[in-house]
Amino acid sequence: MSRSGLPKPVSRLIDELSKLPGIGEKNATRLAFHILRSKNEYTIRLAQAIVDTKKQVKTCSTCFNISSEDPCDICTDHSRDREVMCIVEDPMDLIAVERSRVFSGQYHVLNGVIAPLEGIGPEDLTIGPLIKKLEDNSIKELIIATNPSVEGEATSLYIARLVKPLGIKVSRIAHGIPMGGDLEYTDELTIGKALRDRREI
Numbered sequence: 001m002s003r004s005g006l007p008k009p010v011s012r013l014i015d016e017l018s019k020l021p022g023i024g025e026k027n028a029t030r031l032a033f034h035i036l037r038s039k040n041e042y043t044i045r046l047a048q049a050i051v052d053t054k055k056q057v058k059t060c061s062t063c064f065n066i067s068s069e070d071p072c073d074i075c076t077d078h079s080r081d082r083e084v085m086c087i088v089e090d091p092m093d094l095i096a097v098e099r100s101r102v103f104s105g106q107y108h109v110l111n112g113v114i115a116p117l118e119g120i121g122p123e124d125l126t127i128g129p130l131i132k133k134l135e136d137n138s139i140k141e142l143i144i145a146t147n148p149s150v151e152g153e154a155t156s157l158y159i160a161r162l163v164k165p166l167g168i169k170v171s172r173i174a175h176g177i178p179m180g181g182d183l184e185y186t187d188e189l190t191i192g193k194a195l196r197d198r199r200e201i
Contacts, residue, residue: 010036062133064109064126066091074107081105083140086195087130087159089113089147093183097145100192105143108133113151114158122158130159134166141169143198147182160201171198 006014010032018028035043059065060072067073074080084105088094094107110125122128134142142163146152160170174197183191 063107064111064129065094065107079104083138084143085134085139085141086143086145088145088183089152089155090184093145093147096183096186096188096191097195100188100195102192102195103143106139110146110155113146113149113155115151125155127159127162131162131166134163134168139168141171143171143173143195144201145173145183145195156201170201172201173198 013032013035014025014028017023017031018025020028023031035046056068057066058068058070060067060070060075062071062075065072065074069076081104084103085108086094086097086103086105087108087110088097089110089112091109094109097103097107108126108130110127110130112120112125114120114122114125133139142159144156144159146155156172160172163170173191173194
């Protein structure tokens with residue numbers, strides 16, 4: 001027994017669950033007991049879903065979104081506009097933009113933003129492959145949809161400076177999204193309006 005009388009496997013499960021973002025020890029304990037009380041079939045499906053996700057989900061070599069195929073479904077969809085590309089910070093932001101149903105072009109996922117205080121520079125993001133893609137592609141407009149944070153703005157300006165010499169129109173989503181907000185948590189109507197009201201930078 002460990003952790004105030006809990007069996008070791010339960011204590012270990014709580015430890016692992018509490019490492020998830022937004023899950024403290026109290027919620028981790030609640031989840032652990034939910035799993036403990038669930039039928040064996042459910043716990044096996046849950047464990048298998050976690051293992052399958054880690055084994056089968058990969059990064060699209062074209063847009064750097066997560067996918068079970070490479071290239072991903074969005075990159076291989078020939079009905080999408082090949083002349084417009086939207087830049088997002090991470091796959092969750094891409095999902096948020098897709099939910100708005102306003103954008104139907106290509107994507108590029110940066111997998112972060114420039115954050116010098118955290119030791120993250122342009123070379124740590126997918127900016128290099130982005131510029132190469134823009135040089136080799138027929139993109140006419142680049143929409144930068146990084147979050148309206150200090151780091152998001154700095155990343156947006158950095159990319160704009162690199163892209164301008166290529167003769168590609170660069171625009172930034174409008175700020176219906178509050179400063180410091182995350183696309184991931186913004187409703188689709190607000191994201192849609194921000195995309196429609198984007199401004200050139």
